[in-house]
Amino acid sequence: xxxxxxxxxxxxxxxxxxxxxxxxxxxxxxxxxxMIADLHAQTVPYNPLEFKNRxxxxxKSLLALGVDPKKLVFFRQSEIPEHLYLxxxxxxxxxxxxxxxxxxxxxxxxxxEHVGIGAGILMYPVLMAADILLYQSDVVPVGEDQVQHVExxxxxxxxxxxxxxxxxxxxxxxxxxxxxRVMSLDNPEKKMSKSLPEGNLPLFEQEQEIVQKIKSAVTxxxxxxxxxxxxxxxxxxxxxxxxxxxxxxxxxxxQEFKGVGYGVFKQAVVESFLSxxxxxxxxxENISDHQVLKVFEEGKEKAxxxxxxxxxxxxxxxxxx
Ligand code: ADP
Ligand code: TRP
Numbered sequence: 259x260x261x262x263x264x265x266x267x268x269x270x271x272x273x274x275x276x277x278x279x280x281x282x283x284x285x286x287x288x289x290x291x292x293m294i295a296d297l298h299a300q301t302v303p304y305n306p307l308e309f310k311n312r313x314x315x316x317x318k319s320l321l322a323l324g325v326d327p328k329k330l331v332f333f334r335q336s337e338i339p340e341h342l343y344l345x346x347x348x349x350x351x352x353x354x355x356x357x358x359x360x361x362x363x364x365x366x367x368x369x370x371e372h373v374g375i376g377a378g379i380l381m382y383p384v385l386m387a388a389d390i391l392l393y394q395s396d397v398v399p400v401g402e403d404q405v406q407h408v409e410x411x412x413x414x415x416x417x418x419x420x421x422x423x424x425x426x427x428x429x430x431x432x433x434x435x436x437x438x439r440v441m442s443l444d445n446p447e448k449k450m451s452k453s454l455p456e457g458n459l460p461l462f463e464q465e466q467e468i469v470q471k472i473k474s475a476v477t478x479x480x481x482x483x484x485x486x487x488x489x490x491x492x493x494x495x496x497x498x499x500x501x502x503x504x505x506x507x508x509x510x511x512x513q514e515f516k517g518v519g520y521g522v523f524k525q526a527v528v529e530s531f532l533s534x535x536x537x538x539x540x541x542x543e544n545i546s547d548h549q550v551l552k553v554f555e556e557g558k559e560k561a562x563x564x565x566x567x568x569x570x571x572x573x574x575x576x577x578x579x
Contacts, residue, residue: 259397260390260395261296262294262386263277263294263316263320264294265295265296266312266453267451268315268455268458268461269461270459273301276401276402276439278325279364280325282423284327285326285329290331291331291561291564292320292325292333296309296335297341298335299340301376301379303370310547318543318550321334321541327422327556327557333558333560336367337562338561338562339563339567341389342385342565345384348387348418349381352414357381360383360406360410361406361534362403363380363382370522377442382385382407390411391415392564392565392568395427397429398429400432400433400450400467402438408430411429434503436498437502442457444476446495459472459484461535465532468532470525471506475496477493480493481519482516482517483511485497485512496523497511501532504530
């Protein structure tokens with residue numbers, strides 16, 4: 259399996275509950291490729307110096323959370339040029355109309371209208387298809403926002419296999435249903451996102467910031483901690499978070515906070531978060547740049563040998579070799 263994450267901001271609780279924890283569990287038993295999608299992150303404006311640091315920081319965060327380079331292959335997308343080669347070939351097979359209909363394209367096009375965006379954002383799903391197909395992935399652990407991209411990957415794999423010969427496996431997305439879409443704390447109608455820092459909960463943020471963000475999470479005018487996703491979206495989101503961090507059931511949680519109001523519940527969410535991530539937060543402080551770079555170097559070797567094999571078949575089948 260392969261999955262990726264963009265160095266476009268601080269790693270947050272949505273990333274962890276939607277995707278990272280799937281990786282941590284599958285690395286024990288499966289053949290996992292975990293990639294920092296640095297080329298994808300360059301489809302929106304960025305500052306090069308800051309960007310370089312974000313890549314290292316994301317590497318440290320993931321290692322601190324338990325990503326183990328002895329158990330999986332952890333690498334940077336930009337270090338494997340095969341991704342770009344396959345991206346081009348798949349691009350020639352991709353219907354333009356389909357790319358312009360993607361949710362993410364429409365949303366980002368609007369959000370970045372004032373600065374103007376390049377064609378990278380349109381071609382984004384094609385690069386993601388190349389990432390997935392190069393490693394012959396059967397499954398792709400992701401959050402809900404990426405499902406449409408895995409769907410187009412399947413379509414491109416079938417189209418290519420039909421036209422040139424069976425080069426690719428047909429991949430399937432893998433979601434954790436309850437947490438495939440953790441909502442933003444300041445607007446429970448939007449997904450928690452790296453690019454919307456006001457409402458996200460960065461795992462390695464200062465403690466005071468975390469306390470403040472959870473305590474000021476948008477709820478509703480009521481006071482009962484009961485699960486109702488339609489009418490009490492903010493509370494429902496916090497309840498799911500608390501459930502996942504403590505292992506309690508929704509019914510237990512409703513019982514536990516009966517009659518006490520939102521303030522007490524929010525304090526419990528703060529405590530569950532700080533206790534769940536305590537060890538990782540400590541561990542990150544001791545991981546050096548050098549350590550991360552070494553991990554990427556080893557990952558590059560392993561990833562490239564697989565990517566090369568797939569690309570070689572494609573080059574032969576398409577008449578380039
Ligand atoms: P973001 O969308 O925050 O910028 P990425 O695009 O790098 O983060 O996503 C990395 C992984 O985390 C993807 O699998 C994505 O689907 C998942 N993910 C992102 N946000 C959430 C969320 N709010 N809830 C669940 N999963 C999420
Ligand atoms: N586009 C994904 C995201 O924003 C990151 C990503 C890049 C990815 N390549 C991938 C995820 C391949 C899964 C498989 O979350």
